[in-house]
Amino acid sequence: MTTKILLDESHLPARWYNVRADLCTQPPPPLHPGDRSPIRPQDMAPLFPMEFITQGIISTDRFVVIPEEVRDVYRLWRPTPLIRAHRLERALRTPARIYFKYEGISPTGSHKPNTAVAQAYYNARQGVRRLTTETGNGQWGSALAFACAQFGLECDVWMVKASYDQKPARRSMMELYGARVHASPSEETSAGAKALAEDPYSPGSVGIAISEAVEASAAPDTRYALGSVLNAVLLHQTIIGEEALEQMAGDPPDLIVGVVGGGSTFAGLAFPFLREKWSGRFDPRFLAVEPAACPSLTRGRYAYDYFDAAGFTPLFKMHTLGHDFVPGPIHAGGLRYHGMSPLLSHMYELGHFEATAKSQRECFDAGVLFARTEGIVPAPEPNHALAAVVEEARRCAETGEAEVILTALCGHGHFDMRAYERHLSGRLEDPEAPPEQIESALTHLP
Amino acid sequence: MTTKILLDESHLPARWYNVRADLCTQPPPPLHPGDRSPIRPQDMAPLFPMEFITQGIISTDRFVVIPEEVRDVYRLWRPTPLIRAHRLERALRTPARIYFKYEGISPTGSHKPNTAVAQAYYNARQGVRRLTTETGNGQWGSALAFACAQFGLECDVWMVKASYDQKPARRSMMELYGARVHASPSEETSAGAKALAEDPYSPGSVGIAISEAVEASAAPDTRYALGSVLNAVLLHQTIIGEEALEQMAGDPPDLIVGVVGGGSTFAGLAFPFLREKWSGRFDPRFLAVEPAACPSLTRGRYAYDYFDAAGFTPLFKMHTLGHDFVPGPIHAGGLRYHGMSPLLSHMYELGHFEATAKSQRECFDAGVLFARTEGIVPAPEPNHALAAVVEEARRCAETGEAEVILTALCGHGHFDMRAYERHLSGRLEDPEAPPEQIESALTHLP
Incomplete structure (x- = not known):
């Protein structure tokens, strides 16, 4: 009974997938906060290296070649394993087959280095x-x-x-x-x-x-780097889905589940599978999971807003709870963000995936169950995806459907043990975004 | 340029290697603390499951079959990757080729589950x-x-x-x-x-x-479990070396380096290579590295002593600093032990490997260099092995010898960041065992 599907380095993807090449309509452009004119690529040059800007805004090539220097660093931990969660399945008594792509084996323990390495490289090459x-x-x-x-x-x-x-x-x-x-x-x-x-x-x-x-x-000689939300970041993360596509070839997924904060882990897993869906290869459901304390997709508005709280950045059209919305104190710090990737927001409007929100305690319950069965201690962020996976697997147990569920375990929780301690001792908060707080923050949209 | 050598699950070893089968003389038996008569296997039965006792004391079979239930759990993370440290080599400007077997990807982040899973299984099977x-x-x-x-x-x-x-x-x-x-x-x-x-x-x-x-x-219905030192524990850890043997087949090692506290990680890596050395397949050096603050092999005495401080346990002949020796406050908690595996101690006396001691600061210097080049943050324990690897690789840089160096990175340091913080801020202690303290503790040998 196979547990892990490994790929050796000869299978390390050579290209990232640019989903915008396959969209009938492009996301609305970012706007100057002052005169609301569309931002031009050169306006971003003081912040980002040109290659990064090109990838995110200009290029509509379907694929972007991953530089050999970047692949060399990726080889320290990539391709990452795809793991069949046999023990979780057994604990849930589900006929579903649950797979997770484990990004927590990267040096820093999450999927974030996938874009960090690319951004550092493009900056270094440009002399930054x-x-x-x-x-x-x-x-x-x-x-x-x-x-x-x-x-x-x-x-x-x-x-x-x-x-x-x-x-x-x-x-x-x-x-x-x-x-x-x-x-x-x-x-x-x-x-x-x-x-x-x-x-x-x-x-x-x-x-x-x-x-x-x-x-x-x-x-x-200085530039700025951003870890999520932007198109080019989502592009770099597609290496997760490209690998998973090959690893899942023998057992194609019926359901793909990912957590969304800024959106890069879900996009990274889902985009290559969306491409194959559009090509008619298979037809899975796609489900994005966000925290009930910060539900930009399920309860926010699709509108132009700032990326930052102070209102310094350009305006992006995205699902937002309002740039001055302050989410409750959840431990999934990576999900405490008022907005959602503009590209994912656009695709959500086009109906390419579903979204749901989960409460913090339900997420930690799933994390504890996962740790006790599969061994790995998940970070609070992927616990959101796991909560939805558990719910869907239980549905399969009721209906008897042997669905194939795929998710990304985007990071380990070794630096989040305090949150588990609070949960195990019954002291974990369970905040939900109050409707009046969202309503109030949305009145401040620019 | 390959970085990782992966094995898929079909290569998960089916047997542990019992090095005692190939020793001309067996280690001296443990003794009753009272009358100093040899301990009989049944005397250990209140503490350990019979299978564990048999493996450690009775069996002289060369190989012990790994139960399928244990292999099923091993599959959650095993076989572990063997990684070529290209970036560390480059930083050291060494012609040496450095490989490390990475045990830190286990669920709890070290090699310890290799024996924990086996011990839990044998106990459960016996009704404990x-x-x-x-x-x-x-x-x-x-x-x-x-x-x-x-x-x-x-x-x-x-x-x-x-x-x-x-x-x-x-x-x-x-x-x-x-x-x-x-x-x-x-x-x-x-x-x-x-x-x-x-x-x-x-x-x-x-x-x-x-x-x-x-x-x-x-x-x-209760038993006790021990994580190092005992023969059966060392046996279980040989899965590390069995996998590494296959992974190193294309580039056989000239030098095998491992950290020793109780001795299980070094033994686990080294024993299968020793077997191949004895069979004439190749002839590497073997080097065990211990902390200067707790140097049982290099400065202790080979004598009968207690495993515990209070003197409750049987007497084992081993390299010891004296059971009431209190090592200085080093962060490698796993190495703060007065004794050494009796089996390894015996083999050290027979001349099967060399030993050296490293100071805490030299070890953390190696850990920082490793993290910055290879990405992984090592635990304080394997930093001892890395300090020796760095020293040997620098020797190769001087002599121009392109030696192949193999070590085991037995755990990550995610729970040891405070120690790194102290080191980076120049506040790390650098204790060395004072000769008079060792001398005094050795006068209390039973």
């Missing part, structure tokens, strides 16, 4: 010497720190103060890779200084940290 | 319902907790109080798998109560925790 970024719970920051170490780039990470204090291990991991880590809000930027002037004890937010990192990227 | 054990930094405790979850066993872990307080994440991991974790010394055993009576603020020690777990195993 330093990258800035923000990080919430530290997954993205450590991925970029690792990637910068591979290409000899300096790295400055603004880490949300609350996480900086509560997750010293993630901070140390970034420093171990050679990055400088700043508690945000910091005195080092005017955005940070302003936030500190308003509240010297501010715990920070991803929105403020973005503002700081963007401001700091104005220095010479 | 509950296992007790001790744990220092939590690696072994979480491995056993995971293994018990796989076979429906209850699990009680006595965790050294200092670690219990400082490593809540490891504690939560054990609880996540369903184990009960007790801070040691505890009031629940007479050994713990006695220690608390002597010092109510005792930080505990592995020695005390062993005494507590052994005492608690006297309950009905």
Whole structure:
């Protein structure tokens, strides 16, 4: 009885898949926050390397060749294993066959290095010497720190103060890779200084940290890196789905489930399968799972809004809860974001996938069940996908359908044990976004 | 340029290798602490399942078949990858080819589940319902907790109080798998109560925790499990070397390096290669690396001593610093043990391998270099092996010899980031065992 489907390095994908090439209508363009004119590629050049901008906005080629230097770093952990969750199936007494693509074996423990390595490479090739970024719970920051170490780039990470204090291990991991880590809000930027002037004890937010990192990227030979949401980031993550496509060839999925925060892990898994669906090869359902505390797809509005809390960035049309919406204190820090990838938002409107929201406790229940059966301790983020997988597998147990369910386990939870401890001791919060809070935040849309 | 050598599940070894079958002389028997008569197998039955006792003491079969139920659990992560450290080689400008067998991808992040799963299985098959054990930094405790979850066993872990307080994440991991974790010394055993009576603020020690777990195993349907040192544990770990033998077939090693605490990771990697050396297939050097703070092989005495600090256990002939030797505060908790596997000790006396000791700072320097080049953050324990690998690779850079170096990276350091933080900030201790302390402890040998 096979448990893992491995691919050796000769099967490492050579190309990322650009889903925009197969869409009948393109997502609406980002707009200048001032005059609402469409953003031109060169407007993004102070922030990102040209190749990254081209991939995200200009290119409509179906495939983008992965540079050999990037594949060389990918080889440290890719292709990742596809694992059949026999023991979880048995515990659920389900006829469903459950597979998960395990991205947690990357050096920093999540799928984030897939794009961090690409972004560090394109910057280094363009002569950039330093990258800035923000990080919430530290997954993205450590991925970029690792990637910068591979290409000899300096790295400055603004880490949300609350996480900086509560997750010293993630901070140390970034420093171990050679990055400088700043508690945000910091005195080092005017955005940070302003936030500190308003509240010297501010715990920070991803929105403020973005503002700081963007401001700091104005220095010479410096650019900014973003870990989700943008088209090019989703493109880089399609390596997950490309590998899974080959690994699932013998048992094609009926249902593909992924967690969505900014959207890159779900997109990375789903896009290559969508392509094959459009080509008529098979016809699975696609299900995106978000937290009930921050339900941008299921309860947000599809409208132009800012990426950051302060309203510095261009406007993107996306599913949003309002840029000043503050989600409840859930442990899936990677999902505490008011918006959704504009590309995924557009595709959701086109009906390419379904979405559902899960409560924090249901997600941790699924995580505990998964750890006790499959051994791996999942991060709080993929627990959302697992909660939906468990629900669907139980449905199969009732109906007797032997469906094939595929998900991505996008990261391990080794730095999230405190959340499990709270859950096991019955002290885990279970916040749900209050309707009046969403309504109020949506009145502030630009 | 290949980075990883993967084996699919059809190559999962079917047998462990019993090195005692190929030794001309057997290790001296363990003795009763009272009358110093040799321990009989049935004397161990209250502590361990019969199959485990047979494997460790009685059987001289060269190979032991791995039960299918154990292999089924191994398949969750085994065979583990063998990785060529191209980037580390480049950083060292060495002609040496460096390979590491990566055991950190197991569910709990180390090689410990290799024996935990086997021990849980043999106990469950014998009708045992509950296992007790001790744990220092939590690696072994979480491995056993995971293994018990796989076979429906209850699990009680006595965790050294200092670690219990400082490593809540490891504690939560054990609880996540369903184990009960007790801070040691505890009031629940007479050994713990006695220690608390002597010092109510005792930080505990592995020695005390062993005494507590052994005492608690006297309950009905309960046995005790040990994570290193014993022959059967070393046997179970040979799956590491069996896999590596196949993976290294195309590039046979000139040097095999492993860290030794109790000795199971080094033995697990080295024994199958020793067998092939004896058969004349090749002739590598074997090098065991221990901490300068706890140098049982290089500075201890080969003599009968207790396994525990309190002197409750049988006497084993082994390299020991004395059972009441208290090593300095190094972060490699898995190496803070006064003794060495009796089997490895015997083989060291026979000249089958070399040994060296490394200081804590040199080890962490190697760990930082490894993380920045290869991405993976190593645990403090395998940093000892890496320090020796770096030294040997630099020697090759000087001499121009293109040696093939193989080591085992026995665990990741995700729960050890505090130690890295101390090292990076220049605050890491660098203790070395004082000669007078060793001398004094050795005067207390039984």
